[in-house]
Structure formats: C-alpha cells, structure tokens
Amino acid sequence: MTAQIFTDWAQTHQIRIEKTLDHTLPAADLAPQQLHSAMRYSALGGGKRVRALLCYAAADLCNTELAVADAAASAVELIHAYSLVHDDMPCMDDDDLRRGKPSCHKQYDDATALLVGDALQSLAFECLAHPNLCKNASLQLQMLAILAQASGSLGMAGGQAIDLASVGKPLNQTELEAMHCLKTGALIQAAVLLGAVSGSVTQINALKVYAQNIGLAFQVVDDILDVEADSQTLGKTAGKDANSNKPTYVTILGLATAKMHAQQLYNNAIAAIAPFGDQALRLRELADYITQRRF
Amino acid sequence: MTAQIFTDWAQTHQIRIEKTLDHTLPAADLAPQQLHSAMRYSALGGGKRVRALLCYAAADLCNTELAVADAAASAVELIHAYSLVHDDMPCMDDDDLRRGKPSCHKQYDDATALLVGDALQSLAFECLAHPNLCKNASLQLQMLAILAQASGSLGMAGGQAIDLASVGKPLNQTELEAMHCLKTGALIQAAVLLGAVSGSVTQINALKVYAQNIGLAFQVVDDILDVEADSQTLGKTAGKDANSNKPTYVTILGLATAKMHAQQLYNNAIAAIAPFGDQALRLRELADYITQRRF
Numbered sequence: 001m002t003a004q005i006f007t008d009w010a011q012t013h014q015i016r017i018e019k020t021l022d023h024t025l026p027a028a029d030l031a032p033q034q035l036h037s038a039m040r041y042s043a044l045g046g047g048k049r050v051r052a053l054l055c056y057a058a059a060d061l062c063n064t065e066l067a068v069a070d071a072a073a074s075a076v077e078l079i080h081a082y083s084l085v086h087d088d089m090p091c092m093d094d095d096d097l098r099r100g101k102p103s104c105h106k107q108y109d110d111a112t113a114l115l116v117g118d119a120l121q122s123l124a125f126e127c128l129a130h131p132n133l134c135k136n137a138s139l140q141l142q143m144l145a146i147l148a149q150a151s152g153s154l155g156m157a158g159g160q161a162i163d164l165a166s167v168g169k170p171l172n173q174t175e176l177e178a179m180h181c182l183k184t185g186a187l188i189q190a191a192v193l194l195g196a197v198s199g200s201v202t203q204i205n206a207l208k209v210y211a212q213n214i215g216l217a218f219q220v221v222d223d224i225l226d227v228e229a230d231s232q233t234l235g236k237t238a239g240k241d242a243n244s245n246k247p248t249y250v251t252i253l254g255l256a257t258a259k260m261h262a263q264q265l266y267n268n269a270i271a272a273i274a275p276f277g278d279q280a281l282r283l284r285e286l287a288d289y290i291t292q293r294r295f
Numbered sequence: 296m297t298a299q300i301f302t303d304w305a306q307t308h309q310i311r312i313e314k315t316l317d318h319t320l321p322a323a324d325l326a327p328q329q330l331h332s333a334m335r336y337s338a339l340g341g342g343k344r345v346r347a348l349l350c351y352a353a354a355d356l357c358n359t360e361l362a363v364a365d366a367a368a369s370a371v372e373l374i375h376a377y378s379l380v381h382d383d384m385p386c387m388d389d390d391d392l393r394r395g396k397p398s399c400h401k402q403y404d405d406a407t408a409l410l411v412g413d414a415l416q417s418l419a420f421e422c423l424a425h426p427n428l429c430k431n432a433s434l435q436l437q438m439l440a441i442l443a444q445a446s447g448s449l450g451m452a453g454g455q456a457i458d459l460a461s462v463g464k465p466l467n468q469t470e471l472e473a474m475h476c477l478k479t480g481a482l483i484q485a486a487v488l489l490g491a492v493s494g495s496v497t498q499i500n501a502l503k504v505y506a507q508n509i510g511l512a513f514q515v516v517d518d519i520l521d522v523e524a525d526s527q528t529l530g531k532t533a534g535k536d537a538n539s540n541k542p543t544y545v546t547i548l549g550l551a552t553a554k555m556h557a558q559q560l561y562n563n564a565i566a567a568i569a570p571f572g573d574q575a576l577r578l579r580e581l582a583d584y585i586t587q588r589r590f
Binding site for chain 2 (some may be wrong): 034035036039082086091092109111112114115117118119121122123125126128130131137138140141142144145147149151152153154155157160162164165
C-alpha cells in the first residue's frame, strides 16, 4: 500500500465519521422532529473530529474491524457533542457560538438543548450495544464500560464539575492537570482505547500513555489558542476562559512556558508509541496535528 | 416457600435497591465531592422504587440471577433519577420540590443539577457493562441496548420533547398516550424486560404487553393524583400539570372516565400475565399497587 498523506487520510476519515453519524442519528423528519433536528444540528457538520481520528488511527494500528471502529468513533463523537451542547448552556459556560454557528440552546431553546444532550448520550451507548458488533461480546462489553467510565463522574462529567468549582480559585499546575485529565483527557483516552481493545495489539498501556499526553497537550494548545486566536478562526468565543477568570495553562505558566509544556507532552506521546514503529504513523501524525493546529 | 405478603416483599426490595444504589454511587467524600454528594442526594433516600420493584418481580418470574436483577434495577433507577433531576430544572418543569425535599437544582445549583443528571446516566450504563455480570455476554449486550433505546430520543427523552411541545396544545387521547408511552412507558417496559431477558422465560411479549399497560396506568393515576392529592402527600407540587396548561388524562377524559381508563389498563395488564399463573403473583400485586396508590 502506498502511504496516503496525512491530510488525505484525515479528510477521508472526517467524511467517513460524518456519514456514519448521519446514518446513526434519527432522521430529522422522524418524531419528535424538533429533538431529532436539534440532535443532528449539534452532532453533524462540523468540528475537527479529533476523537474520531484518534479512534480510527488506533484501530488501524490494532487491525480492529472497520465496523467496530465506526461504532466506537461514533460513540465518542456523540458523547463529545452532548458535552458541548450542555457546556454551552446558560447555567454552564453560557456560550452563544459553537463551530461557527449559534450553539444549540441559541438555535433552539434551553429545554431542547438539555434533551439533545441527554439523548445524544443514550445514543452513544446504543451505538456500542449493537448486537453482533464484535465477534467477541465480552470485548464489546469492555468497550461499553470504557465509554461509561470516561463519560461519568470519574471522567468527563467529573472534570466539568471540578472546572466549575475552580472558577476564581488559584489552582496550581498539578490541580489544573488533574482537572483536564478528566474533563478532556478521559474521552480522548477512551477514543484511543475503543479503537484498540477489540484488535490485535496487546501493548494497551503504551497507547494509554500516548493518549494521556496527547489529551493534555490538546488542552494546553486550546488554552494557548484561546489567547492567540480570534473568534472567527476558532469558531467559538475567543478569550472566554481568560475573561471568565478560569485558570488556564497560560494564566498559570505564562504563554512561553505553556508552549514548552505542550512540546514536552507531545514528546512524551511520541516516545510512548515508538515501539510500534511505522505502524503508529497515523497516531504520530495526529500528535503533530493536535499540537500544531491553529484552530 | 411460604408466600411473603406483598408489603413485606416490596419493603425488602426497596431496602435492597437502596443498599445496592448506595454501593454503586461513588462515595460523597470522593472528588469531585459536590458532584458525588449531589448524585447521592438525587438518587438515594426516596421514591417508591416502582421501576426497581417491577424489575425484581420480572426477575423473580424468570429465575434471573439476583446479581443481574440488582444491576438492572439500579440502572433503571439511575436513569429515572437523572430524568427527574433534569425535568425539575428551571428550563424544563421548574419544580422546587421532589420526594418531599428541595429538588437538586434548588439544593445545589443549576450547573450541578445538569452534571448530576449527565453523570447518573453514564453510571446507569456502567452498571450494566460490568464484566462477567451475566454468564452470557450477548444477553448482557441486549440489556444495554434495551436501556439505551428506552432512554433516548425514541424513548424517555423523546417523550419529554413531545411533552414540552404539547404545552397549551389540544392533544387528543391517542396523542397523549403516544407521548406517555415514550415519556413514562419506555422505562417501565425496560424495567420489566431487563429483569426478564437473562432469565428462563421465553414469553417476553406477554411481559411487554403487561409493561405497556401498567406504564400507561401509572401515568393515568399520576394525572388523577395531580388533581386529587395535596403536595405534602405527593412529595411534589400538586396541581402542577393542570395549572401549567399541560394536557393530562383528566383534562382530556374528565376525572371519572380517567379512573375507568386506569381500571381498563389494569385489566389488560393482568390478562397479559394470566398464562404465568401463580408465578406472576408479584407482577399482579405491583399492578394493584400502581393503580391503587395514593401518592
């Protein structure tokens, strides 16, 4: 096989996850229409799909069946989409802009946004519970357990809770990292693991270390972009975190040290997957993509 | 075995589900403490546990292993608890009282209530994804699929969306029943099925008919109590639905016809499980309990 260049591979898989989600989400003309329309509005047509790409890249490394990778990538993207819808609500971050469009509660209303998030979460688990998805039902149960843990109070939702409680408080770097390990890191790690566990690779721990580092790097870069980019490029409100008195890597470390920290996390991630050699090409390229992105 | 009287059986299993949930929910002193404390506040210490009792009764009929029944009953009660927390929020029903206590967003705040609901939903799926819960992993996957479908946009969350859209609209009885089949019925049916599917009974369709009828009867009785009971007895705000211009069985059928309708649904439920004979004693008693309750 001739090596496909990364941007082509990424685009192919961004289109693939979009189509898969399009098939997975109920049609907009199926009752209840407004809920389904709002679910599609929130989960389709946007985003870098970093989590799906990580899932497909891990699946590629581990020779995971493509149908399993599709279901895993969909489940992770649906959880991510639900978290954005709820995070944007007035009682949370109160953000009007998401992926360059009005956020769900602005486009519809608060009650619809609440139900959209709830229903997207259920749908994520439904994706992974599909009968005969894996030849090995026990591995499929393991995937469901990974997703549930990554989403819950000791994962993403827990990270959100710590984030909320931290507004205006002087966190140190350790506390900030602990928070982001849950808030962003848990689902990014789940994306990699879900792509991997039903495949042939047994060095799952190396993938965990990769995912932990790349998850944190993702957040550090997010904080840098929040300061350096403008809202139009970012597709969401820039300067929001700094303005809302939330601790970020930039406010704690300063911009220059935050950039060095992102580089160190990148190096750790690359080192973790070195034993896989060329097989881990896509994961290495994704590490580049995540740390070098401008939006 | 000497037949235990129903109230003793119900109390035993209400205590059992309370203990099981107590073990399942993260400890209140585990970080993030406020989220865990609020999850416990919302899911423990109250309610009639009708869904758990239906699950245990179906499990009893089908000789389902008790550990599976515990996980299934917990999962259903956690989904129910999450739905109540989100339903009570200001952007939904804006209700300050639940089970005789301040509702979650009143006791904590809106953002915490949002995350509590989200995390309780994840935890419900985690309960059922526990490795080796069932000897047959495929049946366990089937249980996860049942719960996901019952919770999502074609189940409970979808029913909520239709309910929201129906405020102030003149629904007829068919439309009202279609809405409640999703809003309340889907999870009640899931409770019965989750207790049954890993057991020895093959007449699952009879149980479905029972559950559908008892689910609707539950809602009709709820609407009657909303008019007839006071807030203190009910543990939530009485007269809320009628006052908020929501269509109910009482507003559509009138009080007397609503009562007759509840009786008919009860009769249908009892007829559906007649073939099981004495083995279905608890399900019959639960049908009595649901239609004759005063709160």
